Amino acid sequence: MSVFLDQAEQDMRDHLRAREPWTLELDVGLPAATRLLHHHDLDNYLYPLAQRLGSRGIASARARKRHGDRSLARLDTARPADPPLDRTFHRLQTTASAGTTAYKQQIHEQLTASGALPGSPVSAVIGFRCGPDRNWLNLWKPTIDALGPLIGEGNRMWSPRDGAIVDLALHLLVDPARRWDVEVFVGVAPARE
Template sequence: MGPGSQVQPITAPVFYARPEAVGNALEVEPALASWDKAGSPGQARSAAFIAGMRTVITGHLSATSDPLALRLDIGLPRHVPLLSYHDLDNYLFPLVPKLAASSGRQFASVWATKRHAPTSVVALSQAYATRDPGGTYSFEVTTTAAAESTAFKEQIRDQIAVGRPLPDGGVALQLAFVVGPRRAWPNLWKATIDSLGPILGRDAGAGQWNVHDGRVTDLGLHCIVDPNAGNRVAIAIRARTATPPTTE
């Protein structure tokens, strides 16, 4: 950037409405992201889940205009605790990037919930901008570091350091990103959520990025692309105590 040039402001983040259309039941069990070696049971479950999702939504894609919104409601057995493990972002990644790659369509908004239920349901719709949801915590942060770096997490954590963990129980979390054209925004999800210790809490003595993200029972992720963003990422963080999920 030359002398006297000015940094262009970034477009304000946009929140999109949750798809409310009646979804389709999945015939395959949702699987968490797996970083095991190829051919492992974890990788096989992940591949089957992605294939099952692709089968369900492919017929709806051609009838749905951009921008796209995806909703995934995870049904868990009653004996499985809702507020630990089964992190919602780990169901959405690598699912969403794989769906985008196979369809050639990008998602502007993706949602996930978890509850005790015998089935999991997926819905696809056009994404419609909606009002800022607000929340107990409403933070606006900006980062410049690479998502895989510790600096990325530190920049977010330091900008929300005034927060105190929400009371015990489920959390409804929405993150609205503004990224440059070269950023793959799904790669930002986990690092951002791992940085939210001041909101989600963590165990005494636990690593600073080992936060209680399993307590997020309602997750909304949104993105717009701004050519002026460059390496900057703007994130609007909205968090509140979640309404107890319904069971079936």
């Protein structure tokens, strides 16, 4: 993993001069024999790279996976954008620490109560509204772990079929009034082929 991170950081070194906040984009190319919907979870590619670049500078991160010979990483200045119109967004409130099971339970219960239906493959957009002292990267994995009602439950608790996400976008909105509570907006749609 460190070789990947070193190479990606080197490839983006010139872009690190872009004004913050940044948007990080990653296109993951996988061999043709790879089953795209099983494993190769996009947050596992994005998280270490975002952590290496620094969570304070990143306001948006997106990854896509496909069959291909190469992967690409880009970094640029983030710009406001309207949410996609092709999906229904679920507005979720959490009060528990992201490092606890209670955080995942709060998200999972709200999604289950919404009557969300799983599908595959999916494009997922997750927005986080939280206070300025939060390291929002630490919200990514526990939030995705709770998305079973939207993307399909796995064979054990907090292990949904997140390999089914072939396009993942994560966005941050800093709101000083939120302090430690987190508001999460989640929208999924069938992935475009």
